[in-house]
Amino acid sequence: MPQSIHLLVVLLLLLSYSAVAEAGGGWAPRFREAPQFYNSPGCPPPLPPSSAAACSPSAMVHVAMTLDVAYLRGSLAAILSVLQHTSCPQSVQFHLVASSSIAELNATIATSFPSLSFRIYPFDDSHVSGLISTSIRSALDRPLNYARSYLARLLPDCVRRVVYLDSDLILVDDIVALASTPLPDGIALAAPEYCNANFTSYFTPSFWSNPALSMAFEGRKACYFNTGVMVMDLGRWREGGYTERIEEWMELQKRMRIYELGSLPPFLLVFAGRIAAVEHRWNQHGLGGDNYRGLCRDLHPGPVSLIHWSGKGKPWARLDAGRPCPLDAIWAPYDLLQSPFSIDDS
Ligand SMILES: *[C@@H]1O[C@H](CO)[C@@H](O)[C@H](O)[C@H]1NC(C)=O
Numbered sequence: 392m393p394q395s396i397h398l399l400v401v402l403l404l405l406l407s408y409s410a411v412a413e414a415g416g417g418w419a420p421r422f423r424e425a426p427q428f429y430n431s432p433g434c435p436p437p438l439p440p441s442s443a444a445a446c447s448p449s450a451m452v453h454v455a456m457t458l459d460v461a462y463l464r465g466s467l468a469a470i471l472s473v474l475q476h477t478s479c480p481q482s483v484q485f486h487l488v489a490s491s492s493i494a495e496l497n498a499t500i501a502t503s504f505p506s507l508s509f510r511i512y513p514f515d516d517s518h519v520s521g522l523i524s525t526s527i528r529s530a531l532d533r534p535l536n537y538a539r540s541y542l543a544r545l546l547p548d549c550v551r552r553v554v555y556l557d558s559d560l561i562l563v564d565d566i567v568a569l570a571s572t573p574l575p576d577g578i579a580l581a582a583p584e585y586c587n588a589n590f591t592s593y594f595t596p597s598f599w600s601n602p603a604l605s606m607a608f609e610g611r612k613a614c615y616f617n618t619g620v621m622v623m624d625l626g627r628w629r630e631g632g633y634t635e636r637i638e639e640w641m642e643l644q645k646r647m648r649i650y651e652l653g654s655l656p657p658f659l660l661v662f663a664g665r666i667a668a669v670e671h672r673w674n675q676h677g678l679g680g681d682n683y684r685g686l687c688r689d690l691h692p693g694p695v696s697l698i699h700w701s702g703k704g705k706p707w708a709r710l711d712a713g714r715p716c717p718l719d720a721i722w723a724p725y726d727l728l729q730s731p732f733s734i735d736d737s
Pocket residue numbers: 441442493494497498511512513
């Protein structure tokens with residue numbers, strides 16, 4: 392008797408799994424619809440869903456992220472976390488940059504967030520792929536990883552201030568507070584700075600031994616910052632021609648190796664020592680572990696507004712593998728992946 396019940400359950404599970412696989416079209420897993428979040432009193436009127444409001448004056452916060460199949464699960468969780476922790480979720484406008492599977496990604500976002508105000512911007516990988524030199528971790532070499540340097544060109548001129556977010560993070564605080572970081576005159580970028588990090592180690596000995604190059608940091612108090620969470624003034628960025636300046640360093644890197652990591656060092660070359668500081672609580676980074684082994688890491692001391700799994704290990708992969716790090720449990724509730732084995736997932 393228990394034997395036959397067991398068999399029936401297995402059969403049901405298999406049936407529901409194949410149904411989900413078919414509905415997903417075979418290209419990607421299916422994601423659940425997120426709950427609807429509503430503006431609090433005092434917020435501007437809600438933005439219309441989809442791309443109708445790319446430049447609405449009632450957008451309180453503009454968020455830019457990249458979108459691809461490999462990190463889609465992370466992106467959806469990040470979007471959900473933004474909406475869940477802000478008091479004006481219907482006033483956040485998302486600008487999503489994608490280079491492939493655009494129609495499918497568009498449909499996935501619209502299905503999981505039916506009333507989200509978002510627009511997808513196609514990014515031409517080939518524009519940047521010729522500028523990329525290989526780094527220590529292949530995931531860092533994806534062309535889309537460099538899209539953050541092109542936001543000023545991709546997004547419409549009416550979008551001035553934008554919060555750029557990586558896809559492997561979760562906010563647990565109101566993004567309005569991050570977006571309202573003061574940017575003093577002439578400063579185009581704000582991010583948490585880490586002046587105790589060994590800045591020298593981000594560039595090669597051949598960079599430091601060449602005065603014509605290392606001179607780039609002369610007269611600046613250059614500190615490391617992580618490019619996964621940034622507040623950017625795109626107007627000032629355009630005026631400063633920063634995309635072109637980043638590209639110049641990438642071209643140099645193609646000819647002589649001046650750094651080992653991917654998109655970060657050119658940002659440091661152009662901006663380190665010239666950014667506005669953001670409280671460290673807004674980028675509790677490094678939870679993915681190091682770039683080689685992906686060991687578990689702990690939070691840094693102090694308050695926490697944003698948790699970032701930068702580094703090799705990603706919470707969804709570790710959870711799937713049954714070997715999560717303790718803090719991956721914070722990410723799990725934001726996971727919108729439709730579990731293929733849950734029958735009564737309502
Ligand atoms: C995404 O879908 C919407 C609504 O179906 C459409 O208006 C928009 O053009 C699509 N965007 C892209 C980049 O395909």
